[in-house]
Amino acid sequence: MKRTSRDIRTANRYEVLRRIIARSPTSRPELAAATGLSLATVATLVGELLELGMLTEAGFEESAGGRPRGLVAANASGGTLIGVDIAETYVHAELFDLGLTVLARAQEPVRPGERTPKQVVAQVAAAVGSVVAQAGANGARVLGVGVSMPGQVDRENGVLVHATNWGWHDVPLLDLLAGCIAYPLHLDNPLHACTTAELWFGAARGRCDTVVVNLGTGVGAGLALGGALHRGVSNSAGEWGHTTLVLDGRPCHCGSRGCVETYVGAPGIMRDLRERDAHGPLLHPDDETATIDALARGIAEGDPVAVDVVRETARRLGIAIAALVNLLNPEVIVLSSWVARRLGEPLLAGVREAVARHALRRPASAVEIVLSTIPTDPVCLGAATFALEGALASAVAAGGRHFV
Known part of the structure; x- marks a missing residue:
């Protein structure tokens, strides 16, 4: 598939944001070295992310023989993200700030005989509601919810194509969740979520x-x-x-x-x-x-x-x-x-x-x-990054509207 200049810019913007969150605070020259992008490109992308409210200026660091370097960091108060891990025996949800620090956790059991799509959706809604309530004022600024469901997932259309251990086929899971969760939703599976968590914060x-x-x-x-x-x-x-x-x-x-x-x-x-x-x-x-x-x-x-x-x-x-x-x-x-x-x-x-x-x-x-040395649920952490990616894409598509 041929990538357009817009696709490349979107990918670069997200990569810069990922690097900053994973190693915050950091400087623009450090980002350029880590990403392979030019310093001018990094400066432009950081400026856009600052305007969106996803980043904040974080002071300066001394540099050898030159002016102090300005540091940037994730804007922890810029909003929150929720990651949901639907497993065969439980539904676990975690609410994160934009630095992907956990602010609240909740878990609902999935008991044998209670695995219909309607029942599981209700458990997800309960877990999401719980972490939002625990977060108080922070929970009012949820930018998105990433949901991980075991099985083969059509992430573009929000469909659980096949879940071997559940006996589910072609379930429009995102539509069902949207009926009881008011935030933007993003669906994928635990393999991709765990791997993303390791890429950001772990051994990968x-x-x-x-x-x-x-x-x-x-x-x-x-x-x-x-x-x-x-x-x-x-x-x-x-x-x-x-x-x-x-x-x-x-x-x-x-x-x-x-x-x-x-x-x-x-x-x-x-x-x-x-x-x-x-x-x-x-x-x-x-x-x-x-x-x-x-x-x-x-x-x-x-x-x-x-x-x-x-x-x-x-x-x-x-x-x-x-x-x-x-x-x-x-x-x-x-x-x-x-x-x-x-x-x-x-x-x-x-x-x-x-x-x-x-x-x-x-x-x-x-x-x-x-x-794995990731201290929190890696599936929730990875799912939250999917929500972050979606929130960034939506903000850019809306003309760079500030999150807060």
Whole structure:
């Protein structure tokens, strides 16, 4: 697709804003060096963002042998953004200022049997209403809401095309949400949200090629190639959880068998535990979170069943990641989402060992495998950046109208 000068300018404006938020405060020369844009172009774009109220002047810094450099920073009081993480067992919302600092959090449970689009939309509306109420006066200036929904998403039309674990097909989710949420809405999936969060604030920042493995109820691999989020031609890149790990293996919700997700996602881990010790204290049959938490405690206490289950999970996950290492030759692979966070270092060590054994030596020696260090919900953080992108585009389209 041919990019127009307007497209390039829009992308540059957003890149400058991203760099400032991720490393604030900063100077115009530092931005020029980081983005590869000319100092004149950076100065013009910063001026536009200052006029919009998205940035503020932040004093000066001394420079070697020259005049002090003016610093700019995100204007924290310029408005707020909301990121929503719709997961298989919960809806979590976080409200951020324009510096992407969390101001409020809320969570609604998603119980078995309560997963119709109408029910989930009501839970999203409740969570959004809660964070706005908590934020008080700040909540009155919401510039947009980014919503992450697991599955294949048509982000341009706001349609959830297919959610394997939910049984949803062609759900006009954005239209349904717009019926009860009055703010601008932006829809995408957790793979893209997590990867964006890592690009802005995590292990992918400053890297060229990164894979973010999202390990929760579902499993996927977000891609940042050439330092930018890779969506694919239909916004479906990253569905690595539905590649085959075991030929003719466990049945998967997608209709295939032996998918990666059926072995290393939370339900697959619970199945392993059930096969080893169905009546033991580690397994909570109707509660994924409680089971993974019990496994984490079991590992710390040296429980042999917990150690065995997590070791096998790490081995399978490492074998699947080895294929990504061979295929993409990335600089870094980030283990993200709640299962990876709870199982932590024991899972990481097992994955590293399996990748070293099963990947080709040269790409394996070049890749770094780490746990995500983002302190907040990475899906909410990434979803909020989608809302920020939309807010910036809307302001520019409206002729540079100030946000506040």
